[in-house]
Amino acid sequence: MTTLNNSSKEQKTTLNSEIEKFLLDKGAIKVGFATQETMHSPEGIPSTNLTKIIPDGQSAVCFAFPLDKEKIRAYLRKDLPNGRVDHNKDNFDLYVKIIKISEELVDLLKEKGYNAAQIIPNFDYAGEGQLKPLLSKPQLSLRYLAVRSGLGLFGWSGNVLMKGYGATILFGGIVTNAKLEPTDPLAESESVCNQCKLCTKVCAFRMFSDNETQEVTLGGYQFKYSKRINHCRCLMVCGGFSGLDKTGKWSTWATERHPYPETDDDVMVTFASSVKADTSLHVKGEREGFDRKQFKRDPVLKKVFSGDKKDAGTIFKGVYLTCGNCQIICWGDPELTAENFRILTNSGCTVLDDEGFVDVKSCEEAQKIYDAKFPNGPIITEQHKKVAKFMKRILESE
Secondary structure (H helix, E strand, C coil), X not given: CCCCCHHHHHHHHHHHHHHHHHHHHCCCCEEEEEECCXXXXXXXXXXXXXXXXXXXXXXXXXEEEECCHHHHHHHHHCCCCCHHHHHHHHHHHHHHHHHHHHHHHXXXXXXXXXXXXXXXXXXXXXXXXXXXXXXXXXXXXXXXXXXHCCCCEECCCCCEEECCCECCXXXXXXXXXXXXXXXXXXXXXXXXXXXXXHHHHCCCCCCEEEEEEEEEEECCEEEEEEEECCHXXXXXXXXXXXXXXXXXXXXXXXXXXXXXXXXXXXXXXXXXXXXXXXXXXXXXXXXXXXXXXXXXXXXXXXXHCCHHHHXXXXXXXXXXXXXXXXXXXXXXXXXXXXXXXXXXXXXXXXXECCCCCEEEECHHHHHHHHHHHCCCCCCCCHHHHHHHHHHHHHHHHC
């Protein structure tokens, strides 16, 4: 084991402090640091290798910004006309803020002679081929970085929870070849998750197990969260391809509806038949949302989402949030989380009106309107079944 001399330690600590101050001054609520060693996964779990971001990556910085809870409540209630668009805008605006601050930090480190690059928060997936997005493995996981560097701990859903915020946070991060001093993870006693498991009940297609866990070891520390039953359950619902909950008593903002898939085979057939759904929803009278045109004129965003990162900009060019419930339901306080659950499960169901705008009705009314428009329900063809078998083989081979 190599022992650092005092000057090396002081140099690390000074740079850590400078980076932390820079980020806190920009509005971050907490900053953590990790290294290639502290992110080491003996199980070989993907998304833990800093050199996926830059070949000489030695250290990573991770930081958190909060979402607007008032806008989350309006989104959960399905307030018309602006409940959906306001939360969407808050989410995307915060992503842009994080991306721009990350790029400023990268420039600051480069000015000091270090190599650095930011971790794209979303849609920058590892792997190749047509099913690359379906596999949904980030180049480097911001959640893994967040728990290992002490920003928070996993809740049952696998979202990272922070005291005072729950899971209502977004993360940013950069990787550098500068040698930074890693921060320790939080003790399990500091977890704000009381395992109420309401997160499992707000996923309309029930992706999370309510009794089994999976583990990841990072730099000698073990972390656990609920086992994922099938990721495609999330992709269908969070992707906006189906919104009606298993109970039939509430929906996400998505207006498409498919029967609850009981088995993995059902999941793949439902997924194959649902992916052509139109997820671009509009509410009559809602105000302007996120300005997607800024990609054509903002020099920072154009720089970040260029070359091999071009596809990562998809999240801002054509994605509309309709769910995210497992994250935004949890505020880290049992009473507030229970109130969020009550609000969501009494918010009704979405359906398209005769003009094609999203409306919110009781679930009984919404079902009558949907049945009148689609008396045969979702159509599943033999081609859908063939595609489902193909996708299942690919996923099982990974």
